[in-house]
Amino acid sequence: MQAAVKTIGIGAGADAEKVIGSACRVSVPCDIVCYSRPGTAKVPEDHKNIRVSESTSPETALVSDLMTGAIDAAVRGTLPAKATLQALKTAAGVDHLERIALLETADGKKFLFAPVGIDEGWTVADKLALIRKGRLVARRFGLPEKVGVLSGGRLGDVGRHARVDRSMADAELVARLGDAVHCEILIEDAVESCGLIIAPDGISGNLVFRTLTFLGAGRAHGAPVVNIGKIFVDTSRASPDYTNALLLAASLLE
Structure with missing residues (x-):
């Protein structure tokens, strides 16, 4: 018996045309549902695998359909981060989200990177959780399972500033407990x-992410949330398109 076609939902909030265009360009063996406010999105008639789901609260509708199984995976797209991620935390019953971004350098080197949210990855325990889950993601994508832990300086910089010293001490501990390399x-x-790189904290991680993708000619393929039991790929509203994120969601469904 032929397997049922999987469905990916993507948020089409601000700049819905950018999301619709990405859905039309991407080639995935899935149906795609674009979640938007009434009257803001329209799909070309020749794309039969794409449809629009209208709601006055598209972020809530996207998350609800993901949790009930109406869709098999979700991409945030251009929906607002605060409202969408809060809806996801509430629906999943978690007090925080753990995201691991798949990044690519300007010369085509792919790697996983975390934390990428300013409120993520601040403790040793947080970083160890990201390492455990990130290794599984690296394996799925055929990336090295070696993990590199970053800190605020070189070992020879010890004593120059207390915060730098603390970041290096934390990195040494994370590397030892997580079977990683400082x-x-x-x-x-x-x-x-390294297939997975761990930043010193959420602020520096977010800065690395934004510098690489918006200034350094690198690419962001999306950031799967790894602590909710569902496939949700987070994205930035500043992304030029969402084909990479849709491809990433489709690959996680395989």
Whole structure:
């Protein structure tokens, strides 16, 4: 018996045309549902696998359909981060979200990176949880399972500032407990051999993510949430398109 076609939902809030265009361009063996406010999105008639679901609260509708199984995976798209992620936390019954981004350098080197949210990855326990779950994601994508942990300086910088010292001490502990490597501040070396790289904290992680993708000619393929038991790929509303995120969601469904 032929397997049922999977369905991916994607948020089409602000700039719905960008989301619809991405859905029309991407080639995935899935149906795609675009969640938007009434009257803001229209799908070309020649794309039969794409439809629009209208709601006065598209972020709530997207999350609800993901949790009930009406769709098999979700991409945030251009829905607002605060409302969408809060709806996801509430529906999933968690007090925080753990996201691991799939990034690509300008010369095509792919790696996983976390934390990428400013409120994520601040403790040793947080980083160890990201390492455990990130290794599983790396395995699925055929990336090295070696993990590099970053800190605020080189080991020779000890004593220059208390916060730098603390970041290096934390990185040493995370590396030891997580069977990882402390790569100091040398992210350019870590990316050469590590499939997963852990930033010192959520602020520096978010800055690395934004610098690479918006200034450094790199690419962001999306950031799967790894602690909710459902496939949800987070994205930035500043992304030029969402084909990579839809492809990532489709690959997680395989």
